[in-house]
Amino acid sequence: MALTTENTVVGFIGIGVMGKSMARNIMRGGYPMHVYTRTKASADELLAEGAVWENSVAALAAKCDVIFTIVGFPPDVEEVYLGEQGILAHVRSGSYVVDMTTSRPDLAARIAEAAAKKGVHALDAPVSGGDIGAREARLSIMVGGDKESFEAVLPLFQLMGKNIVLQGKPGSGQHTKMCNQINIAAIMMGVCESLAYAAKSGLDPATVLKSIESGAAGSWSLSNLAPRIIKGDYAPGFYVKHFIKDMTIALESAEAMGVDLPGLALARQLYSKLAAEGGGDDGTQALFKLYS
Structure with missing residues (x-):
């Protein structure tokens, strides 16, 4: 099924220097957006523009069809995805999860394996281009995962970046x-x-x-x-x-x-x-x- 603006609710976790612009560009593409970040004030601009605030990772995961994350460090990624209140404990089967944090390749592979057991499609997709690239939607996006999942999420990637390449199996993006x-x-x-x-x-x-x-x-x-x-x-x-x-x-x-x-x-x-x-x-x- 194509991920259209009519049938897809997007979630974004991590509204920092880059995440804010990336989420905004998806919203400008017409997708409904739910957000969560540790400091709610970081999301105030997006909320004023129509994003919906969720009080936890778990609450967001349960409501969204595609979930993007860009958080700080590998332990944060592990908690967000694999913790008891993390994404994979609450996301619906058939959903897509995309970690855009720069993180450990071996952790990306573990997340993909855990996601597959739940019927969830996982991609690792770190980016390059800094705050300017994020703001101007011309990031370079390096993707690891299967081709079908990549092609499904590609229209959303194209709202954030220009150079988008599937590199190979899970962990290859990292x-x-x-x-x-x-x-x-x-x-x-x-x-x-x-x-x-x-x-x-x-x-x-x-x-x-x-x-x-x-x-x-x-x-x-x-x-x-x-x-x-x-x-x-x-x-x-x-x-x-x-x-x-x-x-x-x-x-x-x-x-x-x-x-x-x-x-x-x-x-x-x-x-x-x-x-x-x-x-x-x-x-x-x-x-x-x-x-x-």
């Missing part, structure tokens, strides 16, 4: 996101070191950026985060504390597979130093503070 984060970690060190070098050499970093962002050094981080660094804007599009979580997952997964990632290990060391100095709630571009 493994792909680890590849993304490994790449970003190295790039962010390069962006910060490049701007620090430019400033120390007497160049205007903004003028340097005009030359290098469209050449071989170009990247999303250079084009979108370097201007924030130059302005001294360290507000979070993606939190340092969450990036450290992602890097830790990637390093642990890599170790289990026998893969050595020295660049990623250095990036986590630097970001951990930044967090220890009070930068855990800054955006990832705040790494520049260590160079300035």
